[in-house]
Amino acid sequence: MAQTAPPPGGPSPTHPRTDNRPGGSPWASGGAVFAGVLLFVDGVLAVLNGIAGIAKDNVYARVGDYTYEFSLTAWGWIHLIIGVLLVITGAGILKGAEWARALGVGLAALSIVANFIWLPYQPIWAVIAVAIGVFVIWSLLTDRPRTAH
Template sequence: MANATHNTGRRSGGSAWASGGVVFAGVLMLIEGLFGVFNGIAAIAKDDVYAAVGDYVFKFSLTSWGWIHLILGILLALTGLGILRGAAWARGLGVGLATLAVILQFIWLPYHPLWAIISIVIGVFVIWALCTDHGRASSV
């Protein structure tokens, strides 16, 4: 038990990584949310911003995708702020929204492949960081 937390309040090395990861996850969610808002506005404002995809299984109009990205982006940004403030509600909601964002980015792959892959990686990191740190105080 050399690596366990004792009553001194010190955490193990792995927990310190996870705690720092939570702060970084909050920042990433905030940035991902802002980019989602910008993607949504671009897709709503003009349908020819993104390349047209032929017969794709998950076919939505780009305006529909724009609204999806806009709403999810706002929710991600607000949840990221909640995580940075240490709100208890933000951790569970962050995991759920990051999971939803990963699924939607996978569906969005044909429209914007590079950014979708980057967003998927960010989402997986956010999920990991929020699920692994159990010792962070929620009164920050």
């Protein structure tokens, strides 16, 4: 019995993939590029956030007794350093560097933890940054880079 070629839209249950390309979600594939953009933009915003915290210690609301309380200047430096690393990693992902994909997962996880601890200072932005980090990790771990044959 001769196999028919998959339809132009890609494989389906009746027309399975017949080539050797790795499978993967189109959302994840496009998401890897978007993850690079998100890391880059999140890094730029973290750098600006850090500069604001370093330059003026009264930019953000003071929090009462808080388990993870640091001075706002210390938080500024934390955001600045993480932001610079995110910018470099996001640029690396956009250039297709393998080291950047692995580092992107680690830095996104670090960013999630830092923004969770930062939550009382800027709750809305911290929740958004955590969601961005989760999407970045998912997309980088589920994307299968295309290999040349």
